[in-house]
Amino acid sequence: MLVSSTMHLLSMCVLSLVLSCCQGRVDPNFRIRAVNLGGWLVTEGWIKPSLFDGIVNKDFLDGTALQFKSVTTGKYLSAEQGGGSILVANRTTASGWETFRLWRTNETAFNFRVFGKQFIGVGTDGNGIDIVAVSKAPGHSETFEILRNSDDKNRVRIKAPNGYYLQAKTEEVVTADSQGNKGWGDDDPSVFVMKMTGRLEGEFQVTNGYGPENAPQVMREHWRTFIVEKDFEFISQNGLNAVRIPVGWWIASDPTPPPPFVGGSLQALDNAFQWAKKYGLKVIIDLHAAPGSQNGWEHSGCRDSSQEWGKTDETITQTVAVIDFLTSRYAKSPSLYAVELINEPLSPGVTLSSVIEYYKAGYAAVRRHTSTAFVVMSNRLGPMKPRELFPMASGLKRSVIDVHYYNLFEDMFNNMTLQQNIDFVYNNRSSQLNYLTTSNGPLTFVGEWVAEWQVVGAGKEDYQRLAEAQMEVYGRASFGWAYWTLKNVNKHWSLEWMINNGYIKL
Ligand SMILES: *[C@@H]1O[C@H](CO)[C@@H](O)[C@H](O)[C@H]1NC(C)=O
Ligand SMILES: *[C@@H]1O[C@H](CO)[C@@H](O)[C@H](O)[C@H]1NC(C)=O
Ligand SMILES: *[C@@H]1O[C@H](CO)[C@@H](O)[C@H](O)[C@H]1NC(C)=O
Numbered sequence: 254m255l256v257s258s259t260m261h262l263l264s265m266c267v268l269s270l271v272l273s274c275c276q277g278r279v280d281p282n283f284r285i286r287a288v289n290l291g292g293w294l295v296t297e298g299w300i301k302p303s304l305f306d307g308i309v310n311k312d313f314l315d316g317t318a319l320q321f322k323s324v325t326t327g328k329y330l331s332a333e334q335g336g337g338s339i340l341v342a343n344r345t346t347a348s349g350w351e352t353f354r355l356w357r358t359n360e361t362a363f364n365f366r367v368f369g370k371q372f373i374g375v376g377t378d379g380n381g382i383d384i385v386a387v388s389k390a391p392g393h394s395e396t397f398e399i400l401r402n403s404d405d406k407n408r409v410r411i412k413a414p415n416g417y418y419l420q421a422k423t424e425e426v427v428t429a430d431s432q433g434n435k436g437w438g439d440d441d442p443s444v445f446v447m448k449m450t451g452r453l454e455g456e457f458q459v460t461n462g463y464g465p466e467n468a469p470q471v472m473r474e475h476w477r478t479f480i481v482e483k484d485f486e487f488i489s490q491n492g493l494n495a496v497r498i499p500v501g502w503w504i505a506s507d508p509t510p511p512p513p514f515v516g517g518s519l520q521a522l523d524n525a526f527q528w529a530k531k532y533g534l535k536v537i538i539d540l541h542a543a544p545g546s547q548n549g550w551e552h553s554g555c556r557d558s559s560q561e562w563g564k565t566d567e568t569i570t571q572t573v574a575v576i577d578f579l580t581s582r583y584a585k586s587p588s589l590y591a592v593e594l595i596n597e598p599l600s601p602g603v604t605l606s607s608v609i610e611y612y613k614a615g616y617a618a619v620r621r622h623t624s625t626a627f628v629v630m631s632n633r634l635g636p637m638k639p640r641e642l643f644p645m646a647s648g649l650k651r652s653v654i655d656v657h658y659y660n661l662f663e664d665m666f667n668n669m670t671l672q673q674n675i676d677f678v679y680n681n682r683s684s685q686l687n688y689l690t691t692s693n694g695p696l697t698f699v700g701e702w703v704a705e706w707q708v709v710g711a712g713k714e715d716y717q718r719l720a721e722a723q724m725e726v727y728g729r730a731s732f733g734w735a736y737w738t739l740k741n742v743n744k745h746w747s748l749e750w751m752i753n754n755g756y757i758k759l
């Protein structure tokens with residue numbers, strides 16, 4: 254038994270040597286064991302909350318979702334028909350039409366985007382006091398201030414650009430003609446009770462929150478201190494062999510990216526490549542934020558949750574140019590291992606045909622500069638067929654399908670026991686991965702996973718089992734896996750913490 258498995262191993266090694274010698278053929282035994290450098294591109298608020306501390310009015314970042322209940326009508330402000338019409342104050346419950354997303358123009362001035370994506374403003378017809386939601390692009394007439402009651406921050410007035418305050422005159426008439434000087438009682442139709450129902454904390458929010466004066470300094474400091482050379486040393490000393498580095502599309506126009514983004518991200522990536530070389534680590538460049546946003550989440554550089562990527566040819570062409578830029582810059586680096594064309598495109602907003610059109614063009618862009626780098630293509634999230642990329646990817650050499658196996662977000666995990674969670678990994682995740690792993694199709698990559706779950710009272714050993722189960726199953730992915738993430742304020746999401754505290758050992 255022992256002898257035969259040793260023999261088997263030996264012959265595998267010989268085989269892999271033979272294979273790896275021949276014009277860049279892939280060593281079939283090699284697997285990426287990577288960690289994501291999430292948070293370097295500001296990808297989630299809770300990665301480093303202190304990054305937001307210096308922002309004036311930090312409740313009101315881009316994309317913050319607000320609802321307003323009139324104290325006099327007792328009903329919610331609403332964009333009639335979701336947009337394209339007037340504002341009313343006659344809705345008893347609040348959801349899409351009653352939700353306003355902020356665009357921040359400076360620390361005190363905001364645009365309010367409605368469900369149909371229009372901005373509210375003072376109507377140009379009539380007497381200059383009607384509030385409508387018709388503008389497609391915000392200007393002076395769409396710029397408002399929010400004034401908060403100092404005793405109760407959720408009682409607010411909204412000051413219109415004509416200098417007057419919004420008021421719900423009746424349930425069906427909302428105008429900008431109140432002096433707003435009657436105190437904060439329930440009898441003043443210019444007073445609203447504000448409720449925050451959503452918030453984004455990504456790189457757009459940080460940079461626009463600080464504004465052009467302060468953002469460059471804040472981001473430079475973040476890049477200088479958040480991930481440093483020592484981290485690459487740590488990664489290489491703890492059994493990992495690669496890093497997956499999330500970047501934003503604006504990196505391609507560094508050092509002068511379109512505002513609010515600031516220059517310096519390219520230098521940070523250059524540094525990463527230098528450190529990777531020094532410590533023998535491979536790099537997977539991951540385009541995490543694509544122009545227009547491919548998923549509406551803050552980690553895609555999104556301003557207000559709307560998802561525009563792929564809806565125009567322009568967003569696709571622009572993204573291909575970013576891939577071209579990044580690959581050409583790093584193709585000669587011995588550390589460049591793979592280029593991931595886009596992270597987590599979300600169905601149905603991103604259609605199969607647009608993502609396939611993009612993957613073909615993105616693949617060609619990588620191949621213009623390197624024949625050896627792998628090209629990673631993410632399966633869409635949301636409704637999709639697991640093998641939907643196969644017809645396209647199977648013909649492409651060194652292509653890889655990326656899937657993200659988080660086991661805690663779905664409701665179905667809420668009431669699962671420890672053992673059920675572990676079984677889910679061994680049974681369900683395993684068969685999902687098997688279904689994707691074929692002998693002549695693309696390689697498979699579990700590009701994000703974490704040893705965290707929805708189990709209350711789990712102890713250290715339980716976490717160890719969960720991590721081991723995942724490493725065992727995801728270790729069978731033919732390309733490899735990457736943990737999300739290296740550093741995080743939530744300890745189980747921090748691979749650094751998990752390693753330093755003996756929860757994960759490679
Ligand atoms: C913010 O913008 C508003 C409207 O454009 C302007 O009136 C105000 O002076 C600006 N405030 C600051 C602090 O720049
Ligand atoms: C609210 O007012 C608008 C405008 O008059 C009207 O079209 C709509 O039906 C009203 N909605 C409710 C829920 O009363
Ligand atoms: C979990 O169990 C509780 C109590 O039995 C139940 O109220 C809840 O609906 C369950 N949640 C899910 C997602 O099944």
Ligand SMILES: *[C@@H]1O[C@H](CO)[C@@H](O)[C@H](O)[C@H]1NC(C)=O
Pocket residue numbers: 665677680681
């Ligand atoms: C896991 O797989 C089993 C067996 O195929 C199936 O019965 C079960 O519903 C799956 N569980 C979940 C949560 O999808």
